[in-house]
Amino acid sequence: MIGEVEIYGVFIPGLLVLGILAFIVTLVLRLILRRLHFYRFVWHAGLFDTAFYVVVLWIAALATLPR
């Protein structure tokens, strides 16, 4: 994930792209979790959501790591 992504001549840091993607993924996952009434078991939803985002971002970063 190191390096930059080029979109029409504009260089965007790879981490930013991953961050945006991870945010969209989290939004969808949170929607599903809410449908399943998962949040009954969560003590602090704000903290959970934030941590959840970090985990998704970390997984995305690992997955795109150049080997």
Add this chain to the structure above:
Amino acid sequence: MRLNAKTIAFTVANTAAVLGALFIAFANDLERPYWAMFTVFVVAKPIAGAVRSKAAFRFLGTIAGASIALLVVPPLVQTPTFLCLVISSWIGFCIYLSLLDRRPRSYAFMLAGYTAAIVGFAVVNTPESIFDTSVARVEEIAVGLVCAAVAHSVFFPRNILDELTQRIDRTLRRGGTWIAHTLVARRSVGLKAQEQLADLVSDLHILYEHVAFETSNVPRNALVMQALQDRLSLILPRVSSIQAALVAVSASGPLNQSTLDVIEAASRWARAFPDASVAASGDVDTQLDAALEQLTVAGKGSSEWISLVQRAIACQLRALVMELSDAARLAQALKNPIGGTAGVATLLGAPSRRVLSRDRGLALLSALAATAATLMACTLWIEGSWPDGAVAAQFAAIGCALFATLDRPSKGLFWGDCGILLALPLAALYSFAIFPRIDGFASLALVLAPVVLLFSWMQTIQRLEGVALVLAIGFSGGLALQSSYRPDFASFINSNAAEVAGLLIAVVANLLFRTIDPVCNAFRISKSGWHSVARLAQMPTLDTRSWTRQMFDRLGLVTQRLVSAKRHDLIGDRIDGLRDLRVGMNLATLQRIADALPPTARMSITSVRSAVSDAYRGLIRGEPLRRPDPCSSIDHGIAELATQGRTETSEEGMAALVGLRLDLTSPAGRYVPPPVNL
């Protein structure tokens, strides 16, 4: 001093967000870290959902504004006059759009307007840096927004639903008490209560928009909320029509026993509300039902005016009791996270698009004021070769946008200007006495912490919220923190003087274009309400629920202005939002039952509708509302309905006609049944 867990959590979260935003901005060598700093202050709210929605809309608006600047500056930079014209018209256009929509999303339009000014005017001398400046602005704002959103959702946030349900519960409880008062004392519902209820319903509408941005544990039930709003906005007109009918009955002699029984039972029911109605129907319910039945039966068979009015009272009370119990059940369902809608599915209506009342004329004036202010500042800047004129133009635009919703923006702007002047010495103290002695981010955070804590704490107090925001913006702008310390007293004075001057220009422009007397505005709002009653009377297909919401919103806006101007005396024959709502409610009832009636009765109802519409058009022209001509067609309608069998529908229609007659004709007049041809 108010220091409880909530304010401490907010203060700590906000301080953490400010310092975090500064740290990230410094670490990444952003151009103007202080933009990230005051963004945090701008979006800070005690409720997590509100912060997150404001952040999202601010981000969208900033991107749109920066893109516009990117689009218009390069081709127009050689013709400054034209550039200023384009940017200031864009600001006016955005402000116009944002004022038409009073929901949270309007913030995005406002931002799109003044971001274009901030970015566009900043780069006029160095047009080649437009791209970098736009990106920097978006980055700095984004850093501030993300920090604020994360901090305010992690540090023990409050959620919007808890706030709203607390207010709903309080209002329902209080509602029961003042219904009991109104029935027993037969006095009209106080202005204070009207204002409170109307305020609550409008807030439910506006604030519930934030729920989509709440943390995930908060249930989203937009349909339940809409149904609840519908019930709540009917309570006031119902109660006041019952009160008007009671007054009419008691004017013609002492109340009879069955009416007194009904009042007694209903006020007992209202006092026990809402606890009794959420539980299964109790003693109180059966007593009230019996008394209402008694009253209806007592008046049956007679088309005497008084007994008609009594039957109308019974009918309206029945409806009120049902609406209130529905409201209590809906409020209960709203709190219930899982399967909340299961129990109340029958109470929910179809989803409908609702708009709050809006004022195109005033929005246009605000837009003109903003355009004029920006142009004035630009003229001074270009013609006077004022090096810091760009800052003045930016602040003229920002000031006009921020205060555009007020009745007297010039007053708010003036105090804002004073706040910035107050914050400047503090900023100067930091810039020239403290900063030279510190080194590194840790010591910067330490010296800033007391001020940031103080401002954050002030934001938790409703009265000081605006002051705190102005002080925080003035302070962060004055500091103009950048990655390396460059003391420059001359530029400090110049740019801050330009800020103050820009706001003063905004004051002048708003004085010229946008000074409207609150009482005068209340009159304008009532007048648009009359137009809307006339429209409802003519167009049977109008969505009555959204009509009621809009009228109720107007009622709140009018009462709020009259109460704050202490002009209670103005509510009377002309301005009376409750009467307009009652008329609308009765028209809606007539529309609902019309299909179930035979053609002759339907014809008479159509003529009643056109009579009501004529009466309201007369009111708009300045004639009194109570005139003899609606009287005859209403009487005709009553006579027509009296010949129908006594079904539930005809009873409701009768109650509606009686209500219309009480409102639109002189109070002393009575309906005289036509002579029976033998």
